[in-house]
Amino acid sequence: MKKSLLALAAMGAFTTAAQAQSSVSVYGIMDGSYTAVEGTSTNTAGAKTTVNQRNTVNGDGALSTSRLGFRGVEDLGGGLSAQFMLEYDLLNIGNGGNGNAGVQTPTAVDTGGTAGLGARYSYIGLSSKSLGTVRLGRQESPSHGAIASNLAGMANNVLGSVYSGLDVGQLSAAQSPGVRPHNVFINNAVGFISNNMSGATVQFMTAQSQYSATSTTPSAGTNYSAASVSYTGVKSLRLDASYAVGNIVEANLRNIKRTTMSLGGNYDFGPATLFALHTGNKVENLNLTTNKELNDTRLTEIGVRAPVSKVVSVWGNYFTGSRSTGDATATTLSQATGLTQALSAADIKGFQLGAMYAFSKRTTAYGIYGTQEIKGKSTANGSKLDGTMYSVGLRHTF
Helix, strand or coil, X not given: CHHHHHXXXXXXXXXXXXXXXXXXXXXXXXEEXXXXXXXXXXXCCCCEEEEEEEEEEECCCXXXXXXXXXXXXXXXXXXXXXXXXXXEEECCCCCCCCCCCCCCCCXXXXXXXXXXXXXXXXXXXXXXXXXXXXXXXXXXXXXXXXXXXXXXXXXXXXXXXXXXXXXXXXXXXXXXXXXXXXXXEEEEEEEEEECCECCEEEEEEXXXXXXXXXXXXXXXXXXXXXXXXXXXXXXXEEEEEEEEEEEEEECCCEEEEEEEEEEEEEEECXXXXXXXXXXXXXXXXXXXXXXXXXXXXXXXEEXXXXXXXXXXXXXXXXXXXXXXXXXXXXXXXXXXXXXXXXXXXEEEEEEEEEXXXXXXXXXXXXXXXXXXXXXXXXXXXXXXXXXXXXXXXXXXXX
């Protein structure tokens, strides 16, 4: 009897130890803000259309996208561990209605989430202390970290930065001067992240959705390949580079190739951190015999972020660049139709100012102001998309 009790006690202790090696946590961000945005579209004849939107307690998040997530890690022994991550946007949480997730292009491989609750991360992976990490499922592209890490505004959701997307604030994609050069999340992805190697970290990713390349015409579907390298081996310095190629194919309709790249860096001088970023975003329709280049956008952003006190920090940034096209007759400015028709040649610029007040490590008040424009040239001369936006809000992380 005593032996049986001892055996049960030992088994219970072993079970408790095994369970202690596995952990699951719940985390998230609640970001509510008052947001005001004005967008004006001007055609080549000079006629203007202006849209003004105001939103009290917008729950999509101006400083950070509101989200709810679950992640877990299990120690497998021998330097191996298993992991998973499930994370969702909390869209329009301020009014309980159904949100509209912005859809980045191209693809079925990397589209946005659904209305109300948008998918962000959804992956499972294995990590090795000696080799690195492999992840399977929806995860952020290698391009995203390389770009977001070199923005003074920390990739917020307000106009005035190269990070601004197609659907900014309450403007529709057709009204917005959004210029984001990359896709944030990639579906159906296989990703590898190396361990830190003398200050360098390398990422690779590939993804496919019903895509099969042949010597003649690829079948309908999508594919995506990307790589990035980050270097943090020198104190206060970070350098990043990324390159990605994606295809979306519809039989007999289009074969779109999108190529994105970035070079960036930042340096902390102590009183302030300086940021610099250059991006390229080229979209081509390979099915066309002429004018294959729908658009090729090159943007450069510089910025500075500085602490004013222990609880107050400020930032500012300015970006500029241009867009070219293989179609000399193109007059369309908006990226909303970027996969189906050529966008016009244009000059692009914008700036952003922001400030944060930290009540604690988890609760922050903020204010952000930004403006930007896409100004057509050549056959699109006189046309323009411009927007101005400001947000005042409160963010809490948990």
